Amino acid sequence: MFGYYLDLALRSLKRNKALTALMVLTVGFGVAASMTTWSVFRAVSGDPIPQKSARLFVPQIDNWGPTGHEPGSNSTEPPSAMSYTDAVALMRAHRAKYQSAMYQIADSVAPKAANQSLTLIAGEAVGSEFFPMLDVPFAYGGGWSGAEDANRAQVAVISSQLNGMLFGGADSVGRMLTFGHHDYRVVGVTDDWHPHPVFYDVVNTGGFTPLAADIFLPFDTAIANDANINGSTNCNQPPAESGFKGLQKSECVWISFMVQLDDAAAVRDYHQFLVNYSLEQQRAGRFNWPPEVRLRGLMAWLAERHVVPSDTKVSLYVAVGLLLVCLVNVMGLLLAKFMRRSGEIGVRRALGASRGEIYLQFLVEAGMVGLAGGVLGLALTWLGIAGVGWVMPPEIAALAHMDVSLLATTLIVAIVATMLAGLYPTLRASAVQPAWQLKSN
Amino acid sequence: MEWRPILSTLRRHRIPASLLVLEIALTCAIVCNAVFLIGQRLQHMQMSTGIDEHALVQIQLAEIEPSPDIYARAREDLAVLRQVPGVQAAALTNQVPLGISSSNSSIKLDLAQRQPTLNAGTYFGLDLPQTMGARLVAGRHLQADEATNVDVVLKALATGDAKQLPAVTVITQAMAQRLWPGQNPLGRTFYIGPVGVRVVGVLADLARANAYNDATAHYSMVLPVFMGVGQNQSYLIRTRPQDRQAVLKAAVAALKKADPQRVVTRQRTYDEVRSKFFENDRAMAGILVGVIIALLTVTALGIVGLASFWVAQRRRMIGVRRALGATRRNILNYFQAENFVLATFGIALGMLLAYAINLFLMLHYELPRLPAIYFPVGAVVLWVIGQLAVLGPALRAAAVPPVVATRSV
Numbered sequence: 001m002f003g004y005y006l007d008l009a010l011r012s013l014k015r016n017k018a019l020t021a022l023m024v025l026t027v028g029f030g031v032a033a034s035m036t037t038w039s040v041f042r043a044v045s046g047d048p049i050p051q052k053s054a055r056l057f058v059p060q061i062d063n064w065g066p067t068g069h070e071p072g073s074n075s076t077e078p079p080s081a082m083s084y085t086d087a088v089a090l091m092r093a094h095r096a097k098y099q100s101a102m103y104q105i106a107d108s109v110a111p112k113a114a115n116q117s118l119t120l121i122a123g124e125a126v127g128s129e130f131f132p133m134l135d136v137p138f139a140y141g142g143g144w145s146g147a148e149d150a151n152r153a154q155v156a157v158i159s160s161q162l163n164g165m166l167f168g169g170a171d172s173v174g175r176m177l178t179f180g181h182h183d184y185r186v187v188g189v190t191d192d193w194h195p196h197p198v199f200y201d202v203v204n205t206g207g208f209t210p211l212a213a214d215i216f217l218p219f220d221t222a223i224a225n226d227a228n229i230n231g232s233t234n235c236n237q238p239p240a241e242s243g244f245k246g247l248q249k250s251e252c253v254w255i256s257f258m259v260q261l262d263d264a265a266a267v268r269d270y271h272q273f274l275v276n277y278s279l280e281q282q283r284a285g286r287f288n289w290p291p292e293v294r295l296r297g298l299m300a301w302l303a304e305r306h307v308v309p310s311d312t313k314v315s316l317y318v319a320v321g322l323l324l325v326c327l328v329n330v331m332g333l334l335l336a337k338f339m340r341r342s343g344e345i346g347v348r349r350a351l352g353a354s355r356g357e358i359y360l361q362f363l364v365e366a367g368m369v370g371l372a373g374g375v376l377g378l379a380l381t382w383l384g385i386a387g388v389g390w391v392m393p394p395e396i397a398a399l400a401h402m403d404v405s406l407l408a409t410t411l412i413v414a415i416v417a418t419m420l421a422g423l424y425p426t427l428r429a430s431a432v433q434p435a436w437q438l439k440s441n
Numbered sequence: 442m443e444w445r446p447i448l449s450t451l452r453r454h455r456i457p458a459s460l461l462v463l464e465i466a467l468t469c470a471i472v473c474n475a476v477f478l479i480g481q482r483l484q485h486m487q488m489s490t491g492i493d494e495h496a497l498v499q500i501q502l503a504e505i506e507p508s509p510d511i512y513a514r515a516r517e518d519l520a521v522l523r524q525v526p527g528v529q530a531a532a533l534t535n536q537v538p539l540g541i542s543s544s545n546s547s548i549k550l551d552l553a554q555r556q557p558t559l560n561a562g563t564y565f566g567l568d569l570p571q572t573m574g575a576r577l578v579a580g581r582h583l584q585a586d587e588a589t590n591v592d593v594v595l596k597a598l599a600t601g602d603a604k605q606l607p608a609v610t611v612i613t614q615a616m617a618q619r620l621w622p623g624q625n626p627l628g629r630t631f632y633i634g635p636v637g638v639r640v641v642g643v644l645a646d647l648a649r650a651n652a653y654n655d656a657t658a659h660y661s662m663v664l665p666v667f668m669g670v671g672q673n674q675s676y677l678i679r680t681r682p683q684d685r686q687a688v689l690k691a692a693v694a695a696l697k698k699a700d701p702q703r704v705v706t707r708q709r710t711y712d713e714v715r716s717k718f719f720e721n722d723r724a725m726a727g728i729l730v731g732v733i734i735a736l737l738t739v740t741a742l743g744i745v746g747l748a749s750f751w752v753a754q755r756r757r758m759i760g761v762r763r764a765l766g767a768t769r770r771n772i773l774n775y776f777q778a779e780n781f782v783l784a785t786f787g788i789a790l791g792m793l794l795a796y797a798i799n800l801f802l803m804l805h806y807e808l809p810r811l812p813a814i815y816f817p818v819g820a821v822v823l824w825v826i827g828q829l830a831v832l833g834p835a836l837r838a839a840a841v842p843p844v845v846a847t848r849s850v
Binding site for chain 1: 456457460461463464467468470471475478503505506542547555556557591592594595596598633634672704706721724725727728729731732735736738739740742743745746747749750751753754802806
């Protein structure tokens with residue numbers, strides 16, 4: 001029976017080519033527009049670490065007090081990053097399951113061959129717990145140990161890209177490399193790890209950075225080696241001394257911090273710890289204001305930092321609006337098309353077709369329009385995604401891509417949406433009174 | 442024009458008619474808001490920087506071996522740059538307007554103030570305004586003898602002995618107006634941290650590097666601090682617009698020759714800086730323009746489709762009317778009027794919807810209210826599109842011969 005309906009639908013669609021083309025075009029257009037913007041939205045707003053995001057938290061401590069707050073606002077939001085003093089204190093206290101201070105570094109990496117030019121790469125100075133905390137996958141080796149943190153070992157974890165560039169992609173664990181003015185022993189090579197957004201350090205990267213992190217050094221080693229910050233530094237007062245040493249002694253904030261807390265009790269305890277720490281600083285005379293701390297979950301933190309540009313959200317709304325208009329349009333056209341065939345329906349009903357059968361027949365026809373629209377929509381989405389690079393910043397455009405899930409979603413959205421739009425017209429068609437139709441002819 | 446038959450026909454085709462009305466309403470609402478959003482973006486993108494944008498290029502370097510004397514290195518670099526043919530002026534700066542990476546300071550009018558009065562973009566440099574082409578409207582520029590190396594400044598701040606500092610600054614008109622509305626800012630003092638700084642000159646305009654907020658985008662000041670070479674420092678070079686690429690190339694070569702132990706991390710014209718800064722706004726405007734075109738096309742096609750269907754369905758009725766004496770023009774006008782009625786309903790509903798969407802956007806995205814002018818303009822645009830879309834089917838209807846009335850189906 002289904003095959004017969006398909007055949008009927010094909011014939012009917014062929015009969016009025018212009019109208020069919022119009023419907024297919026409309027569905028294709030609407031689906032492509034919404035899928036293209038959705039692919040961008042998905043790329044920038046997705047949970048970067050879904051298996052763990054609920055257990056990752058970002059602590060904030062107000063080391064500036066009321067003078068550091070935004071002029072003219074009543075916000076009591078503490079600085080978004082940490083001073084060196086606080087970051088080190090939190091690392092030493094070690095109250096969370098895992099914790100890591102982080103800051104962005106950049107320097108030249110020595111060329112492998114004489115004919116290569118010096119390359120500038122970016123990286124991140126992190127604690128040893130960074131790797132287990134963020135489930136960083138390794139192709140070779142692994143992270144360094146807490147002991148290596150403590151004795152400022154000259155070790156490094158490098159990205160697979162850098163490994164390809166320096167060591168031709170071979171297992172480079174144990175090999176040496178020169179970053180800046182220091183030599184480091186490679187202990188691990190990450191396995192194609194490029195989280196988007198760069199959720200572990202949004203303060204310095206804004207979430208999207210053209211320079212991916214290619215090297216990870218122990219935090220204390222980087223500090224000892226004077227690896228200056230390559231990100232944003234915010235000060236409520238100029239540092240008392242110039243240079244990187246002065247920055248470390250100042251109340252300037254430039255370090256990102258992340259902790260892993262496995263249950264609600266741990267979160268409560270850590271929050272209390274932050275309050276106690278601030279109280280201690282207050283007693284010591286460093287803060288002369290009551291504690292003001294935050295402990296946001298990773299996703300809340302990304303939202304707070306506006307990592308997902310509100311633009312992409314607005315354009316998603318607009319695209320969904322476009323899809324809606326397209327569907328209303330298709331609904332009108334299907335209604336017109338089906339009602340025109342009242343005569344045919346009357347004959348089929350008179351010859352014994354049940355209402356359900358008529359209903360199914362027309363739903364198949366709507367589904368076929370949806371399928372054709374979906375195929376066209378796929379082509380247009382593909383074009384749209386190729387075109388995203390034209391209008392979107394390259395870091396974001398690079399994230400929007402066609403994959404199996406987008407492909408399937410496009411087709412499913414097109415078919416389901418068209419069938420939904422076809423529900424009412426189909427209902428009307430199946431409600432045609434056979435006797436009345438036959439009589440009038 | 443007889444309206445009654447049109448209305449009663451539409452009443453009989455209530456569902457398709459209301460679908461078309463709904464479609465027009467949604468289109469109207471979305472297009473009004475999208476055009477408004479585009480307008481907002483374009484306005485933001487027009488932001489003035491107060492500098493001679495087409496005459497500037499920027500070069501940023503990273504050192505492989507740290508310089509023993511960062512000030513001497515920078516002075517020598519500047520001297521080298523000034524020798525490059527085509528270079529009219531060169532200066533060391535810690536940031537450029539709309540350069541994103543920024544340096545800012547909180548400013549107080551009184552040391553006892555708990556909260557700062559405002560936050561301003563802080564340029565460190567000497568002949569920066571002259572090199573950038575920022576126009577001085579009052580007072581004087583900073584002078585060479587007021588320049589202080591940054592470590593001297595920091596040391597003075599640390600010891601609290603700021604007396605020796607040439608604490609003078611040049612600020613923008615916008616900042617002066619905000620600090621001292623309606624008064625002469627020359628000779629007045631404000632505080633950056635504990636240090637009082639005296640205003641000696643006023644610039645017509647100089648945008649800050651992180652000019653995201655239109656309201657505070659023009660709060661900038663220039664301090665006579667010499668930073669020396671370093672991570673966030675860069676050279677700004679002024680040249681003739683047509684020489685920019687050649688000068689950029691020659692300048693990079695000259696700098697590398699002066700000290701080969703460094704990598705060029707950035708070399709660009711100022712136009713690229715502006716273009717990069719407004720990248721997102723341009724993207725948004727581009728997407729919205731695309732969506733508007735798509736929406737209007739889909740709506741027009743929908744009108745064509747439904748009108749064609751109605752014409753086909755009513756061939757007999759048209760034939761009868763023609764046989765009873767209606768002219769071709771009557772038939773044409775009938776379909777045009779029908780479309781006008783539908784469009785009017787759609788527009789009325791669409792305006793309400795547009796207003797509601799605007800309220801939502803105002804609430805969530807800090808957008809201003811939709812100006813009233815959008816409503817009549819939006820209405821006219823949709824009426825015109827409706828009429829254009831219906832013209833084809835209506836002409837086909839008008840071409841139906843009266844003889845159709847006598848044929849049986």
